[in-house]
Amino acid sequence: MGFGRMGWHELLWIGRLLVLMQLVHGVVGWGKDGHYAVCKIAEGYLTKDALATVRELLPDLAGGELASVCSWPDDIKWYYKWHWTSPLHYVDTPDFKCNYKYCRDCHDSYGHKNSCVTGAIFNYTEQLFSAYQGYSPQLSYNLTEALMFLAHYIGDVHQPLHVGFLGDLGGNTITVRWYRRKTNLHHVWDTMIIDSALKTFYRSDLGVMIQAIERNITDAWSNDIPSWENCGHNQTVCPNLYASESVRLACKFAYRNATPGSTLEDEYFLSRLPIVEKRLAQGGIRLATVLNRLFNSEVKIARE
Numbered sequence: 001m002g003f004g005r006m007g008w009h010e011l012l013w014i015g016r017l018l019v020l021m022q023l024v025h026g027v028v029g030w031g032k033d034g035h036y037a038v039c040k041i042a043e044g045y046l047t048k049d050a051l052a053t054v055r056e057l058l059p060d061l062a063g064g065e066l067a068s069v070c071s072w073p074d075d076i077k078w079y080y081k082w083h084w085t086s087p088l089h090y091v092d093t094p095d096f097k098c099n100y101k102y103c104r105d106c107h108d109s110y111g112h113k114n115s116c117v118t119g120a121i122f123n124y125t126e127q128l129f130s131a132y133q134g135y136s137p138q139l140s141y142n143l144t145e146a147l148m149f150l151a152h153y154i155g156d157v158h159q160p161l162h163v164g165f166l167g168d169l170g171g172n173t174i175t176v177r178w179y180r181r182k183t184n185l186h187h188v189w190d191t192m193i194i195d196s197a198l199k200t201f202y203r204s205d206l207g208v209m210i211q212a213i214e215r216n217i218t219d220a221w222s223n224d225i226p227s228w229e230n231c232g233h234n235q236t237v238c239p240n241l242y243a244s245e246s247v248r249l250a251c252k253f254a255y256r257n258a259t260p261g262s263t264l265e266d267e268y269f270l271s272r273l274p275i276v277e278k279r280l281a282q283g284g285i286r287l288a289t290v291l292n293r294l295f296n297s298e299v300k301i302a303r304e
């Protein structure tokens with residue numbers, strides 16, 4: 001049955017539903033699409049061992065797909081029980097400082113140390129490490145939650161404005177127009193650039209966008225992948241590096257020409273989209289690399 005048979009009432013109702021879905025969709029972090037893309041890309045680069053362990057850890061509602069629960073930390077942070085996780089999605093640098101330092105920057109607004117996105121990445125990596133690579137099993141952390149937090153926060157730390165200035169809350173208080181729509185700069189980078197790209201270049205199909213990014217991973221960027229994966233000193237994960245890259249990109253691309261009240265259009269969109277796509281790729285590759293290191297059974301056997 002086509003739309004031809006529907007009355008205006010039905011069409012209006014569908015229209016409102018779509019608007020409502022857009023709104024609900026619009027309030028989350030690197031939007032749902034960004035997190036989905038990072039995790040979907042990561043899934044394609046997991047080793048057999050890592051994929052098996054990820055599937056073991058995933059909650060039933062994930063249907064065996066990591067990408068389907070990668071926005072879980074955004075969904076829960078509004079609940080009282082999970083309120084303490086809100087500061088774990090970002091880290092702020094002092095105003096107009098285009099560098100990041102763990103000791104200086106990783107704390108929440110009450111000054112609690114390690115309460116920031118890079119601290120959380122260390123925390124959940126350590127929990128999984130001690131469970132899967134450690135000599136003795138650690139305390140009873142919920143490793144399902146650890147996996148979902150880690151996957152989400154590795155995505156977040158790659159969004160340049162999740163490592164932005166304290167004074168404007170990572171662009172949240174910078175009101176701008178995105179074409180005709182009033183929004184803020186943080187939201188532009190979480191969601192609007194990806195939304196516009198989907199409509200303009202990818203037939204509104206996130207799968208098509210992800211495939212385009214994956215093609216670049218195997219093609220245009222293939223020589224860079226080892227350097228994305230590398231952590232130096234054989235570390236399992238290196239969120240300080242990811243955060244340093246992000247704040248540099250925030251200064252060079254996100255904040256530039258996006259002063260309060262400005263209207264951002266084609267020029268901004270087309271020059272920033274490649275940055276966004278590359279960050280989604282780097283987030284995905286690095287998430288896969290970390291999970292591969294954590295869940296590699298060979299290392300575990302060697303240590304036992």
Ligand SMILES: *[C@@H]1O[C@H](CO)[C@@H](O)[C@H](O)[C@H]1NC(C)=O
Pocket residue numbers: 088113114115119120123124141
């Ligand atoms: C580390 O994770 C545990 C379990 O979720 C949590 O209780 C603790 O507060 C976390 N610490 C930091 C610094 O994020």
Ligand SMILES: *[C@@H]1O[C@H](CO)[C@@H](O)[C@H](O)[C@H]1NC(C)=O
Pocket residue numbers: 059142143144145
């Ligand atoms: C672990 O966390 C998930 C998600 O919050 C929850 O559904 C599950 O019941 C928890 N498992 C245990 C053993 O507490």
Ligand SMILES: *[C@@H]1O[C@H](CO)[C@@H](O)[C@H](O)[C@H]1NC(C)=O
Pocket residue numbers: 212213216220274277278
């Ligand atoms: C692919 O890489 C090229 C060259 O770096 C870049 O111009 C283009 O925007 C990239 N496309 C995607 C989807 O990442």
Ligand SMILES: *[C@@H]1O[C@H](CO)[C@@H](O)[C@H](O)[C@H]1NC(C)=O
Pocket residue numbers: 232233234
């Ligand atoms: C990293 O690990 C390799 C192989 O285990 C080892 O040969 C190398 O010395 C290590 N490098 C550092 C900097 O620890």
